Each structure stands twice: as C-alpha cells, then as structure tokens.
Amino acid sequence: MSPFVIPNRIFDPAAECMPRTERAGFQATHLRRTVEQARKIPFYRRKFAEKHITADSIRSVEDLQRLPFTTKQDLREAYPFGFFAVPRSELARVHASSGTTGKPTFVGYTRNDMKIWAGLCARFLVAGGLTADQLVQVSFGYGLFTGGFGLHQGIERVGAAVLPASSGNTQRQIMLLRDAKIDTLICTPSYALNLAEVIAAQGIKRGELALKFAHFGGEPWTEEMRCAVESELGIFAFNNYGLSEIIGPGVAGECAARTGMHIQEDHFLVECLNPETLEPVPEGEEGELVITSLTKEACPIIRYRTRDLARLYYDPCPCGRTTIRMSRIKGRSDDMMIIRGVNVFPTQIEEALLKVDGTAPHFMIELTRPGNLDEAVVKVEMRPQEFSDKMEAMHRLRDNISREITAITGLHFHVELVEPNTLERFTGKAKRVIDKRNLSC
Amino acid sequence: MPIKQLSLFVENRPGSLSAVCKILKKENLSIRTLSLADTQQFGILRLLIKEYDQARVALEKAGFIVKVTDVLAIEVPDRPGGLSDILEILDRHKLSVEYMYAFTFGNDDRAVIVFRFEDPEGAIKLLKDEPITMVKAETLFK
Numbered sequence: 001m002s003p004f005v006i007p008n009r010i011f012d013p014a015a016e017c018m019p020r021t022e023r024a025g026f027q028a029t030h031l032r033r034t035v036e037q038a039r040k041i042p043f044y045r046r047k048f049a050e051k052h053i054t055a056d057s058i059r060s061v062e063d064l065q066r067l068p069f070t071t072k073q074d075l076r077e078a079y080p081f082g083f084f085a086v087p088r089s090e091l092a093r094v095h096a097s098s099g100t101t102g103k104p105t106f107v108g109y110t111r112n113d114m115k116i117w118a119g120l121c122a123r124f125l126v127a128g129g130l131t132a133d134q135l136v137q138v139s140f141g142y143g144l145f146t147g148g149f150g151l152h153q154g155i156e157r158v159g160a161a162v163l164p165a166s167s168g169n170t171q172r173q174i175m176l177l178r179d180a181k182i183d184t185l186i187c188t189p190s191y192a193l194n195l196a197e198v199i200a201a202q203g204i205k206r207g208e209l210a211l212k213f214a215h216f217g218g219e220p221w222t223e224e225m226r227c228a229v230e231s232e233l234g235i236f237a238f239n240n241y242g243l244s245e246i247i248g249p250g251v252a253g254e255c256a257a258r259t260g261m262h263i264q265e266d267h268f269l270v271e272c273l274n275p276e277t278l279e280p281v282p283e284g285e286e287g288e289l290v291i292t293s294l295t296k297e298a299c300p301i302i303r304y305r306t307r308d309l310a311r312l313y314y315d316p317c318p319c320g321r322t323t324i325r326m327s328r329i330k331g332r333s334d335d336m337m338i339i340r341g342v343n344v345f346p347t348q349i350e351e352a353l354l355k356v357d358g359t360a361p362h363f364m365i366e367l368t369r370p371g372n373l374d375e376a377v378v379k380v381e382m383r384p385q386e387f388s389d390k391m392e393a394m395h396r397l398r399d400n401i402s403r404e405i406t407a408i409t410g411l412h413f414h415v416e417l418v419e420p421n422t423l424e425r426f427t428g429k430a431k432r433v434i435d436k437r438n439l440s441c
Numbered sequence: 442m443p444i445k446q447l448s449l450f451v452e453n454r455p456g457s458l459s460a461v462c463k464i465l466k467k468e469n470l471s472i473r474t475l476s477l478a479d480t481q482q483f484g485i486l487r488l489l490i491k492e493y494d495q496a497r498v499a500l501e502k503a504g505f506i507v508k509v510t511d512v513l514a515i516e517v518p519d520r521p522g523g524l525s526d527i528l529e530i531l532d533r534h535k536l537s538v539e540y541m542y543a544f545t546f547g548n549d550d551r552a553v554i555v556f557r558f559e560d561p562e563g564a565i566k567l568l569k570d571e572p573i574t575m576v577k578a579e580t581l582f583k
C-alpha cells in the first residue's frame with residue numbers, strides 16, 4: 001500500500017459538482033449549438049438534411065437519439081480537413097491520430113478549444129493529486145499524438161511545473177525521475193511497469209525517488225497492473241481516458257475514490273450502446289461508448305463511435321462530483337490494437353504487405369507482453385512468387401516487409417515467414433489478431 | 442549440363458523436415474544429397490533428386506513451395522589444394538558463388554561440390570575450356 005492518503009480536490013467545482021438537472025439544461029443548450037456548428041461541415045449538413053434536423057429542433061438531451069452517427073471511416077473519407085468547421089485562420093493547433101490505413105486523421109483546435117482542453121486535463125490531474133508546487137515528468141511522446149501536449153497544457157493550467165521528457169530512453173527517464181525529484185509521472189501504464197522493473201534492477205531504493213502520483217493513459221490496463229506499479233514504485237496511479245477524435249486526453253478521469261472515471265459531462269455527451277443494434281444497453285452493462293462533443297468549435301463531432309467497450313456508472317460518487325463515471329476500457333468492438341500506446345489496425349499491416357508485393361498474402365498478428373512491454377509479431381505466409389533459393393533474397397523480403405510496416409505504423413514488428421496454408425482461414429470476417437497480453441479486466 | 446535442384450521453404454520447427462521426407466518416401470524417391478540453409482525462424486532446404494519433377498509435383502500437392510533451379514556439380518580432386526584450384530579459376534572469371542555445398546558419391550567416394558551461380562548457363566560457357574570436371578546428371582544419379 002502507498003504510504004499516504006489521496007486528498008480529495010476538485011479543480012472546477014461549479015462544473016464538476018453541478019446538480020444533474022441543471023447540467024441537463026446546460027447540455028441541451030450546447031447540443032443545439034454543436035448542431036449549428038456542425039452544419040458548417042459538409043458531412044453533417046448532408047446528414048442533417050436527410051433526417052430533417054435543424055438546430056432549433058434540438059430541445060433536450062433526448063434529441064441526441066435523432067442525430068446521425070460518425071465513424072472513423074467517415075473521418076477518413078474527409079481527409080485531410082473535411083471535418084473542420086472553422087477557417088484556417090481560426091485554428092490554433094492541429095493533431096493527428098493514426099488512421100485505419102496509411103493516412104492519419106487530422107483534428108483541429110481553436111484558441112478556445114485549447115483553453116477548454118487544458119482545463120479538462122487539469123480536472124483529472126487535480127482529482128489525482130496534482131498541486132501547483134509539484135514537478136511533473138511527461139513521458140508521452142510530444143508530436144502528432146495528443147497525449148504529450150494535452151497533458152503538458154493541463155499541468156501548466158494547474159500551475160505545476162512540467163519536465164517534458166517525451167518518450168524513449170529509459171535510462172535517461174530514470175535519471176530525471178530521481179535527480180529532479182519528480183512528484184508526478186505521466187506515461188502509458190506498461191511503460192511505467194517497465195520503468196519500475198529497470199529501477200529495481202539497478203538497485204535504486206524507494207527513498208531515492210520522490211514520486212507520489214502517476215497518471216496513465218493511451219492504452220487499456222488492468223487493476224492487476226495498478227497494484228503492481230503502485231506497490232513497486234510506492235505511488236498512487238490514476239486512470240484517464242480520451243481519444244484524439246474527440247479531443248485527446250481529458251474526456252474522463254479518476255478521482256481519489258477511484259471507482260470509475262468521471263466523464264466531463266459539460267463538454268461531452270457519452271452514450272453506451274449495443275454495437276450491433278446501436279440501442280442503449282441497460283444501465284451498468286457493457287457497451288460501445290458513443291461520444292458527442294458539446295463545446296468544440298474547430299471539430300465538433302456528433303455521436304462518434306469510439307469502438308471502445310466500457311460500462312457507465314450513474315450512482316453518486318463519494319468525492320462530491322455529480323458526473324457519471326465510466327469503467328476501464330474492457331475491449332474494442334472492432335479490430336484496432338493498441339501496441340505500446342500506439343493505435344494500429346490490421347488494415348495498416350495489410351497495406352504494408354501490399355506495398356512489398358502488389359497483392360497481400362495471408363497474415364496473422366500475434367501480440368505478447370513478455371516483460372512489461374508489448375511485442376508484436378506478424379506471421380506472413382510465403383508464396384511461390386516470393387520464394388527464392390537464396391537466403392539473401394529471403395532476408396531482403398523479410399526486411400522490406402518490416403520496413404514498410406514501420407513506415408506506416410511507426411512500430412517495429414518482428415516478421416516471421418511461415419509455410420503456405422498454415423495460418424487459420426476464416427469463412428466470415430478474418431480474425432487477424434491473436435492477443436496474448438491478458439489485458440481484459 | 443546443369444543439374445536440377447529443388448529448393449523448399451520450411452519453417453524451423455519440429456517435424457517440418459520429416460514431412461518432406463515422408464512425401465519422398467511415399468513416392469519411392471531417393472535423395473542424392475541435401476543442404477539446409479537455416480535461420481532462427483525458417484530454412485531453405487535444397488535437394489538433389491533424380492526424378493526432380495515427380496518430387497516437385499508431389500511436394501507442391503502437399504502444399505510446399507518448391508523452386509527448381511539449375512546448379513553446377515563440379516568434381517573436386519581429393520588432394521590438398523583441390524578446392525583452392527577450382528575457386529581460383531572461378532575468381533579469374535569473376536564468378537560469384539551464391540552458395541555451395543559438398544558431398545561424395547559413387548564407390549570410389551568422388552568428392553563433388555554443388556555451386557549455385559546467378560547465371561548457370563553463362564558459368565558453363567566461361568568454364569568450358571578450363572581444367573574443371575563437371576558431373577552430368579546421368580553420372581550423378583547413376
């Protein structure tokens with residue numbers, strides 16, 4: 001157990017503790033504004049026209065049911081900026097998430113969006129122990145990924161100091177943690193476990209670190225992982241949730257009670273639907289999260305199908321916040337993988353294989369976590385036209401596949417060439433991924 | 442004058458070699474010699490078989506990827522410097538060896554080295570006037 005209790009602090013009590021009935025009125029007003037803003041996007045203008053939806057017809061939160069869904073594919077088809085509702089001059093930032101194939105999905109922010117986003121990150125950081133006198137190490141990558149910059153701004157909003165370590169170079173990360181007497185660490189949970197392991201292996205004693213809190217996101221994790229990292233590092237670890245299509249980190253986060261992640265309901269409407277029927281699941285049951293933004297200007301998004309499976313909790317939380325809470329992410333309703341915090345779709349691997357040889361062979365992805373870090377293997381069936389009796393040519397083939405996959409996903413995959421017809425065949429939709437990481441809760 | 446060699450893609454796992462041999466046994470085919478180039482994960486099995494086309498059909502039917510390539514079988518004198526002399530000739534003609542493997546055959550244990558060149562026919566032309574004994578298929582599979 002950790003040696004101190006978590007204080008219950010609330011960054012924005014007016015918003016976070018607003019009575020639910022009052023919030024519903026606030027949400028209805030902002031849903032109407034979002035529909036108005038979304039009309040500037042051709043995709044929504046067309047969908048609204050089909051369904052005879054006008055902003056004026058939005059009277060309550062229940063009207064959400066009439067609004068169209070948005071999928072990753074819709075965003076992809078509008079590449080690059082088809083889902084932007086403001087002119088270039090009003091943009092303050094553009095981030096990107098990985099697409100289902102080579103092209104990313106861009107998301108934009110106005111100055112006001114940025115301000116709100118920083119505030120949302122500040123909410124969960126404060127809920128998880130951050131105070132203005134702390135020094136925070138951000139070990140998320142700074143770049144197109146929303147994690148690094150999103151958390152950075154949130155920390156600054158709280159008034160704390162940021163050490164932007166960015167990702168990679170474990171030795172240096174540990175040196176910074178120790179020498180800079182870091183109070184709070186931001187990274188993926190699997191990377192934290194890896195850090196803990198290296199710290200232990202190097203014989204660094206608990207007393208040499210000042211670390212008290214950690215905020216993890218970017219990939220699904222389990223209570224077992226929380227127990228392990230908390231006991232190994234002597235800290236409190238908090239879960240937060242977000243996705244770049246919606247805003248990035250800041251959609252939801254845990255409080256000191258740690259009974260689910262509070263959804264920032266004054267900025268997002270979250271539904272929990274059966275992914276097959278798209279009807280709401282009974283209260284407390286697992287379903288796909290479908291999210292509508294309420295305040296975004298640059299990229300308002302309506303009923304975005306996150307494909308993330310989770311539960312919603314409506315009962316009051318002892319912390320005093322009135323917002324509903326969501327469980328950990330239990331899985332996906334599509335085949336997206338999260339490998340070392342990076343979103344990867346099997347279609348991206350297929351695209352890489354196509355680049356190597358025109359037509360994609362049968363392949364299978366296998367994910368494991370031998371230590372604390374993910375390992376990805378892609379097994380590729382050999383075909384006669386690619387086979388050579390020369391080993392050099394075979395190595396070249398394997399290296400070309402590996403290079404194309406890295407170019408598209410940014411990740412290293414071990415490539416294994418296997419005999420023909422040895423990978424399982426599927427009559428329906430191919431199951432391309434075998435995940436042996438035991439990430440289900 | 443080139444010899445037909447079969448190359449097979451095999452995974453590096455228990456049973457993969459015996460699967461190949463079982464098929465050849467069923468076809469009643471004899472392997473003159475073989476060589477295996479392996480990595481941690483897969484290998485390339487190279488076989489010299491008299492009835493190479495019958496073997497290819499049977500192996501492909503069983504799902505293997507088989508490639509037929511021309512190789513040269515060169516007899517090496519059984520004395521110190523025997524191989525060195527041959528390689529010197531190859532060097533002189535700037536013939537680069539992709540891979541090679543050695544075996545003995547016949548009652549008198551004649552030593553033969555199988556050479557894989559990028560262009561086997563070109564190599565034969567270059568070497569035809571050199572003091573090199575190329576073993577023909579008829580001799581090898583007698």
